[in-house]
Amino acid sequence: MDTGTTAPANRGFGNEHSSEAVPGALPQGRNAPQRPPFGLYAEQLSGTAFTEPRARNRRSWLYRMRPSAAHPPFRRTDNGTLRGGPFTETVPDPNRQRWDPLPDPPPGTDFVAGLWTLGGNGDPARRTGMAIHLYRADVPMRDRVFGDADGELLIVPQRGTLLLRTEFGPLRAGPGDVALIPRGVRFLAELPDGPAAGYVLENHGPPLALPELGPVGANGLAAPRDFVAPHAAYEEDADRPVEVIAKYCGNLWASAWDHSPLDVVAWHGSHVPYVYPLRRFNVLGSVSFDHPDPSLFTVLTCPAADFAVFAPRWLVAEDTFRPPYFHRNVMSEYMGLIEGAYDAKASGFLPGGGSLHPMMSAHGPDRETFEAATEAELTPRKADEGLAFMFETPWPVTLTAQAAGTALRQRDYDAAWKGFPRHFPGPLGKDRP
Numbered sequence: 001m002d003t004g005t006t007a008p009a010n011r012g013f014g015n016e017h018s019s020e021a022v023p024g025a026l027p028q029g030r031n032a033p034q035r036p037p038f039g040l041y042a043e044q045l046s047g048t049a050f051t052e053p054r055a056r057n058r059r060s061w062l063y064r065m066r067p068s069a070a071h072p073p074f075r076r077t078d079n080g081t082l083r084g085g086p087f088t089e090t091v092p093d094p095n096r097q098r099w100d101p102l103p104d105p106p107p108g109t110d111f112v113a114g115l116w117t118l119g120g121n122g123d124p125a126r127r128t129g130m131a132i133h134l135y136r137a138d139v140p141m142r143d144r145v146f147g148d149a150d151g152e153l154l155i156v157p158q159r160g161t162l163l164l165r166t167e168f169g170p171l172r173a174g175p176g177d178v179a180l181i182p183r184g185v186r187f188l189a190e191l192p193d194g195p196a197a198g199y200v201l202e203n204h205g206p207p208l209a210l211p212e213l214g215p216v217g218a219n220g221l222a223a224p225r226d227f228v229a230p231h232a233a234y235e236e237d238a239d240r241p242v243e244v245i246a247k248y249c250g251n252l253w254a255s256a257w258d259h260s261p262l263d264v265v266a267w268h269g270s271h272v273p274y275v276y277p278l279r280r281f282n283v284l285g286s287v288s289f290d291h292p293d294p295s296l297f298t299v300l301t302c303p304a305a306d307f308a309v310f311a312p313r314w315l316v317a318e319d320t321f322r323p324p325y326f327h328r329n330v331m332s333e334y335m336g337l338i339e340g341a342y343d344a345k346a347s348g349f350l351p352g353g354g355s356l357h358p359m360m361s362a363h364g365p366d367r368e369t370f371e372a373a374t375e376a377e378l379t380p381r382k383a384d385e386g387l388a389f390m391f392e393t394p395w396p397v398t399l400t401a402q403a404a405g406t407a408l409r410q411r412d413y414d415a416a417w418k419g420f421p422r423h424f425p426g427p428l429g430k431d432r433p
């Protein structure tokens, strides 16, 4: 992971971070001096209510060339394939769904234009729920900058690298990394390795945080120090026309600025973007028997969703069906695959594709996986065939019309669980109880 500078990484989830692109640009001892250094303008960006308890309070102070307030009106612009809650285009569907990866975008698609919404729940106007988006882009954002008032964005690259130039400085995230852009933080996405694709969890509610560790102890799972915040960096050519796009209560709005919002010279605070390399996740698992619940793989959690990663790990459980078990649960599970294969599905779940297992819908290993795991010799085995993740949400996910109607939807997904033979009570007269 490259943070774009040679300075030591700005590490630690939830820290009071600080950074200055020019020595002396960050005011010391107060947030709003009468005259900030170099004639910069001080601006507070609050991610939580002013009175939110200290442990959950998120805000940052930015010292910029111009106040963000100096801009003309925002006007509605085309949402493209982006949709916002409340999701009412289809009725909530109890069926299990799976999609093939999205095809390449029309030439000239940047990160924002390439956002394609699968579905979600809640309502951004009430700051509840979440949305699931996919993105694919083949051109960098140059004179376009995006900011999402509706929530934070957890970006999961699957193909290609994103160089995210944020108000707080640059972050680089490629396949195997996740980037977390807090609510309202403006950024553009460049594509240093060419075309890019991936997944986005948009969280409308309280921000994602590291999970409690409980009996796990003081260490384990995602370590706070593996989250890297950017170093302050501003655009030298900030005085140029830039289209600023805002997502606000589900819709896109655009404003023609005469300067770039990427003009922050110094900042400090807790409402900051991060990159986290998923392979740093300290996977814990069963060293005796049984397959643990996937909550043990939680990287980040918030009321609207848990983000879990299925990272390489050793499987050693004795007398155990080792892949994910058959289950029905109250949560709705959207899964994506960054690379390789996932241990519950022998076929059909492709990198860049996705599956949705709604509230109380029965799912688990497909028949091929079941048969193989039932016969497998239970020697210690490294499960390192891929990198999968899950957005697990307590509320049903309602699909957009495009996600429900697309030809990418695998209409025969139920066949993954077809043909399980009945063994009980056994042939008449034999083992019959």
Ligand SMILES: O=C(O)Cc1cc(O)ccc1O
Pocket: 291, 292, 293, 294, 323, 324, 325, 327, 333, 344, 357, 363, 364, 390
């Ligand atoms: O459905 C899935 O594949 C996700 C999942 C994984 C696991 O290890 C246990 C339960 C679960 O829902």
Ligand SMILES: [Fe+2]
Pocket: 327, 333, 357, 363, 364
């Ligand atoms: Fe599941």
